[in-house]
Amino acid sequence: MNGDMSRERRPSIRNSLSSRLLILTVIFVMLAEVMIFVPSVARYRVSYLEQMLAEANLAALSVLAAPGNTISRDLEHRLLRAVGVNGVVMKLPQRRMLLLAEEMPPAVDATYDLRGAEPMELIGDALRTMIMADGRTLRIIGDARNAEDAYVEIIMPEASLRAALLDYGWNIFSLSLFISIVSATLLFLTLRWMLVRPMRRLTANILAFRRNPEAAHLPELPTGRGDEISLAAHELAEMERDLRQALVQKNHLAALGAAVSKISHDLRNILATSQVISELLSDSLDPTVRRLAPRLIQSLDRAIELCQRSLKYGSADEPPPRPTRFRLRSLVAEVGDTLTLDASQSPAWKNLVADELEVHADRDQLYRVLMNLGRNAAEAAGEEGEVRVSANEHDGHIAIRVSDNGSGVPEKARENLFRPFVGSAREGGTGLGLTIARDLVQAHGGTLELERTGPSGTCFRILLPL
Numbered sequence: 001m002n003g004d005m006s007r008e009r010r011p012s013i014r015n016s017l018s019s020r021l022l023i024l025t026v027i028f029v030m031l032a033e034v035m036i037f038v039p040s041v042a043r044y045r046v047s048y049l050e051q052m053l054a055e056a057n058l059a060a061l062s063v064l065a066a067p068g069n070t071i072s073r074d075l076e077h078r079l080l081r082a083v084g085v086n087g088v089v090m091k092l093p094q095r096r097m098l099l100l101a102e103e104m105p106p107a108v109d110a111t112y113d114l115r116g117a118e119p120m121e122l123i124g125d126a127l128r129t130m131i132m133a134d135g136r137t138l139r140i141i142g143d144a145r146n147a148e149d150a151y152v153e154i155i156m157p158e159a160s161l162r163a164a165l166l167d168y169g170w171n172i173f174s175l176s177l178f179i180s181i182v183s184a185t186l187l188f189l190t191l192r193w194m195l196v197r198p199m200r201r202l203t204a205n206i207l208a209f210r211r212n213p214e215a216a217h218l219p220e221l222p223t224g225r226g227d228e229i230s231l232a233a234h235e236l237a238e239m240e241r242d243l244r245q246a247l248v249q250k251n252h253l254a255a256l257g258a259a260v261s262k263i264s265h266d267l268r269n270i271l272a273t274s275q276v277i278s279e280l281l282s283d284s285l286d287p288t289v290r291r292l293a294p295r296l297i298q299s300l301d302r303a304i305e306l307c308q309r310s311l312k313y314g315s316a317d318e319p320p321p322r323p324t325r326f327r328l329r330s331l332v333a334e335v336g337d338t339l340t341l342d343a344s345q346s347p348a349w350k351n352l353v354a355d356e357l358e359v360h361a362d363r364d365q366l367y368r369v370l371m372n373l374g375r376n377a378a379e380a381a382g383e384e385g386e387v388r389v390s391a392n393e394h395d396g397h398i399a400i401r402v403s404d405n406g407s408g409v410p411e412k413a414r415e416n417l418f419r420p421f422v423g424s425a426r427e428g429g430t431g432l433g434l435t436i437a438r439d440l441v442q443a444h445g446g447t448l449e450l451e452r453t454g455p456s457g458t459c460f461r462i463l464l465p466l
């Protein structure tokens with residue numbers, strides 16, 4: 001493992017989930033505030049102007065109430081100052097009256113009629129007043145309160161309206177900023193608690209597992225909260241458990257492989273000694289011993305070869321086949337001879353392979369395949385039974401069948417057939433025979449299958465490409 005990679009990595013402050021969330025929250029809250037801000041400023045302008053119109057209306061009414069509709073110049077001045085306008089005009093159904101005015105009213109730059117103005121218009125007007133500072137004089141028109149059909153007009157400087165609007169806008173803005181910061185902080189803390197912290201724990205667990213997958217104790221995972229993260233944590237925990245199990249199994253197999261190598265090594269030495277002795281046996285005076293000695297030598301040769309090959313490959317994996325062309329019948333006969341050495345305790349061995357049939361395969365490996373199948377069949381058939389081996393060409397393949405008239409593959413074995421170590425259903429069996437046979441056949445590009453089994457016997461079929 002790369003040392004640099006295994007160091008715990010943390011995102012920089014700028015990239016961390018929490019600070020990104022913080023910034024985004026501030027932006028979103030501000031955005032929401034802008035949407036509130038613009039219409040409320042327009043609304044504020046309207047109510048400000050309505051307020052002024054109302055005051056002007058009141059001042060106008062006081063003039064109308066005076067005898068001869070006139071007041072002193074001084075009072076007029078004071079009224080105008082109090083309301084904050086340059087002049088007030090009132091339109092009554094029959095006449096239009098300039099009721100209050102400065103001696104030199106400034107020229108009007110823009111007229112706004114509040115009666116029935118559109119909302120968008122109001123918003124635009126408010127923004128213009130806030131942004132532009134061109135010191136205009138405005139004429140504002142609104143309904144009068146004293147009579148129907150009457151209206152009031154005021155002439156006023158835009159500056160006072162602008163100052164009020166800016167003041168109001170600033171208040172809203174600082175309030176929004178305050179609200180957004182408070183809500184962003186709350187959100188930040190919540191998300192940190194709900195998302196970022198469990199994520200960190202998840203990461204710490206993954207890192208620890210990566211460093212040492214076999215460690216019994218890893219940092220605790222944020223499970224048990226029922227949300228998406230705890231679901232992920234749950235799955236992670238399961239995956240780690242499975243991986244750990246697989247790892248234990250793999251270590252187990254590796255240890256087994258080493259053991260096999262050691263056994264092969266010493267077995268080869270032992271077999272070599274036996275080989276010397278069996279060569280001496282071929283000079284024996286006993287005719288039976290003399291007859292069987294070559295077969296013993298042949299078996300020992302094969303055993304030594306097998307040990308050497310598995311040593312060379314260093315593991316229990318089979319070396320690739322080294323195919324040659326040979327007559328199948330003689331190989332089947334060899335297997336039969338070996339399996340029925342003690343004729344009195346062996347089933348009958350029927351070699352039904354045609355004399356001229358040739359196969360192209362690794363002879364030693366095919367011998368082992370037939371040996372494993374033949375031994376299983378002989379065990380199933382028993383002394384009284386019969387084992388048959390037949391072969392025929394079919395569809396570019398050669399099918400070799402090993403059948404017996406035993407009592408069939410037991411239920412327990414059938415479930416785990418071809419699975420190493422667990423496939424055996426007999427005393428002293430390792431459950432490796434069929435696995436080895438299938439591996440060897442598959443290395444030849446062929447298949448090995450249980451073709452039929454039942455109370456009347458069993459048949460395994462090997463299919464080899466021609």
Ligand SMILES: Nc1ncnc2c1ncn2[C@@H]1O[C@H](COP(=O)(O)OP(=O)(O)OP(=O)(O)O)[C@@H](O)[C@H]1O
Nearest residue numbers: 376380408409413424425426429430431432433434
């Ligand atoms: N021809 C057969 N008839 C009945 N049962 C069979 C036959 N061939 C295999 N079996 C069953 O399948 C099981 C698995 O066979 P396999 O050859 O893989 O292992 P094994 O014979 O138990 O042990 P070993 O590794 O020593 O061969 C056997 O235990 C046996 O119960």
Ligand SMILES: [Mg+2]
Nearest residue numbers: 372376433434
């Ligand atoms: Mg077997």
